[in-house]
Amino acid sequence: MGASNWGMIWTAVMPLAVILYYFFRKKYKDQQVSSTLFWQERMKEMQASPYLKKLQHHLLFYLQLAALLFCVLALIEPFSESETLAGNDFIFVVDTSATMLAGSPSHFVKHQQEMKNLAAQAGGKPVTIVTTGISPKVIIRNEQDLQKVEKAIDQLAVNYESAEIEQTILFADTLAVNDSTIIHIFTDSLERSVLINKTGQSYHVHGFTETLRNVSIRQFGLSKTESGTRGIVQVVNNSKETIPATIRLTSDSVEKRIDVELAASEELLVPFEDLPNKQLWQATVEVADNYSADNTMATYVAPPVDAVVIDSALHELIASGFRSLSLDVALSDSSQLQPDSGIPIVTNQRDVLEGPTPILLFGRNDEKSFEVVGQIETKAHPLFTYATLDEIYVSQLYPPLEGYETIATIDDHPFIQVSPKGDIVVLTDVQLTDWPLSPSFPLFLWSAMESLAGDAEFLGYFQPNEHRSVSLASKTGEWEIFRDGTYSHSYIEGSGPFVAPAEPGIYQVVGDDKEMTMIVQLSSQEKTLSAGSTYKMGQAEAMQDKVRFSFVPFLIGLILLLVVGEWEVYRRGITTR
Incomplete structure (x- = not known):
């Protein structure tokens, strides 16, 4: 709290002059005449309230005095200060990979709240938001409206792609206006070595130090045998404690289960013998961990194509x-x-x-x-x-x-x-x-x-949001993608490369009277959780800037209201004489 123009304090003499004027103005002596005796009965109610009478008598004085005092305050320009983020503009690099779903609430939800808090502290400075992935995307660019920034943050979603964080940081560097741009990186973990040679910009990495429980299916394969099909599931305990789990294989109505106990950091191969000769199987690990996106994996038995x-x-x-x-x-x-x-x-x-x-x-x-x-x-x-x-x-x-x-x-x-x-x-x-x-x-x-x-009923394996050329042709030229009977999106032949769905799982690609199966699965690097940290690197100063909020517009509004009140009091006084 402070004032920018103390030199205008001399204007305080104006309300003092008004007070002196009221002290030394001419005083009148009340004199009763016969014509006023008729109204004495009418005035008893007011005379019974001397404080109200005094207030009404001096109200114009109080309003004038208040207006002058607020004028003096406005002239010295009072303000309040609040801390804001260092830097003139900001770039938020947001990790939208699958591992951001770990935790409860998830890392992604925590980062969304942290981004909102930082945007509120930006003090109206420009904010740019960039999401990670094979093709980094600019969500908003140099936005100063806090409501629009918060809305963009709320609309962010995990896309399950590999983060490609180094590539995204290089892209964010090209968006930096100058050396005063601060790049905030929101991820689960990022090695300092990635930023060690970057001296042109200032970076603030927001990571998580907590170690979470996680068991993942790293690999799942099937092979034909004389007696049927043999399956092998590779399960990895990415935790520092022993965890019990159940490995389940399903295909239509067929289900096989095996209970296992995984020691800390253990990798275990779980075999399934004499499985029925079915083409599509899904493996699931049922376990109490903090990350479920890597708990399922599907495979399809198809002939070799090499x-x-x-x-x-x-x-x-x-x-x-x-x-x-x-x-x-x-x-x-x-x-x-x-x-x-x-x-x-x-x-x-x-x-x-x-x-x-x-x-x-x-x-x-x-x-x-x-x-x-x-x-x-x-x-x-x-x-x-x-x-x-x-x-x-x-x-x-x-x-x-x-x-x-x-x-x-x-x-x-x-x-x-x-x-x-x-x-x-x-x-x-x-x-x-x-x-x-x-x-x-x-x-x-x-x-x-x-x-x-290939198999005419199997389109192939895809990673989330993967762009690929596929051989699809139908009379209508349109293919619809479904998951568990729920519509996902459509693909129009000739409109560009085929884009796989974002969420891992088993999908059906339907066109005309033809239906094919496709499998979307996480990359191996999205099946490992690692603890990180929060740190700063680059040329940014650790201290925070301050932003001023002036009270002058508020005071001007009050003065205008007081002037209107004075006029109304004066008008009523004239009409009652």
């Missing part, structure tokens, strides 16, 4: 195209192809289509080709999601296979077909087309491998 066998009789460009996809390419003589190996085969041998192994047929060895002229026309199919065939020239085709679905034609002649079991048939030789010279050729090979070696 190798392909190519008929050596085919053109070398086909093998080169598959090698560009970083696949393990094996060349084999036509007579030594194994249609029951389970590894996808690329050949022109018609007879291998009868086997169980997925086949990509380029041309036919049992028919002669014929000339064609015309544009390629395609139907909606995952093979053409990224491989467009608009500018491809094909000089000759082979006769089509009966009972196969035609998904591409040239002059109404089948060009590409798909068998009932999923084999892909390209009815031309590589040397009869300029397709290998087009960028769409390796994209088509990649889509073909995804279709052949």
Whole structure:
């Protein structure tokens, strides 16, 4: 509390002058006359209240005196001071990774309250909020309105991505206006070594020192055996005490349980033997810990997709195209192809289509080709999601296979077909087309491998919010994502990369009459909790600044009210004379 302009204290003589005026003004003697006797009875009530009479008599004086005193106070400019954060503007870097859900209340909720407290202390200085992740996001930029800042903080949410905190700090550095910008980092733990070489800005790290109980499923895998399926769950106790737990495996109505006791910092492999031959399983650890996001993990039994066998009789460009996809390419003589190996085969041998192994047929060895002229026309199919065939020239085709679905034609002649079991048939030789010279050729090979070696009912494993190119095609061009029957969001073909949901779990991707399963799971680094600390680094001074709040606007309002009151008292006095 203080005053900015003590030099105006001399104006205090004005209320003193008013007081002296009232002391020395002319006094009048009351004289009764006959005309006033009539009103004496009416005045008894007022005379019975001498204090009220005195107040009414001197009210104008009191109002004038109060107005002058407030004028004097306004002229000396009184103010109050409160502490505010050091720095001229602030950047809040907010960790939104899954580990921020640890604790009760969670670390994230505690940080939200702490951010609100700091924003209130900012004293109207600009605040910028940046969230972590693979792609850091600016939530608000240089906002000075406290209500808008608090609203933005309330709307923050955990996105389960890996924090990528170093990358986010580098991004926040580019938003700093000057050396007076203070960067507040809200996370669970951050090593000092990350900031040790950063001298251009000032950093205040807000961490947590508490050590929490946590048991996580680090890995979960399934393998086929002669008697069924064998599962192994790797469970890790990330705590300093022994914790009992129950490991549960579920698939539809099937459930298996094993009780374990995990010593401090113990890693345990829990086997499950003779499981039914089901493709989708979920492992859950039932335990009393402080972090539940890493207590579940799902897996899907799918065929391998890392190798392909190519008929050596085919053109070398086909093998080169598959090698560009970083696949393990094996060349084999036509007579030594194994249609029951389970590894996808690329050949022109018609007879291998009868086997169980997925086949990509380029041309036919049992028919002669014929000339064609015309544009390629395609139907909606995952093979053409990224491989467009608009500018491809094909000089000759082979006769089509009966009972196969035609998904591409040239002059109404089948060009590409798909068998009932999923084999892909390209009815031309590589040397009869300029397709290998087009960028769409390796994209088509990649889509073909995804279709052949993958499971038509399984889209794949994703991390939270992962952006990925996937082979999706439907008549409507729209796919809806559900979790446990609840709608999550939609994906429109051609609108950009496919974006996985934020929350880990098992999802269904539905389009037209087709349904696929996808699994979203945490990264390994989001399954470990570590204690941190709160500290400051950089050029910021430890002391806090002070912000002044002036009382002058409040005093001016009071003076105006007093002036209005004076006028009303004077007006009433005039009318009653």
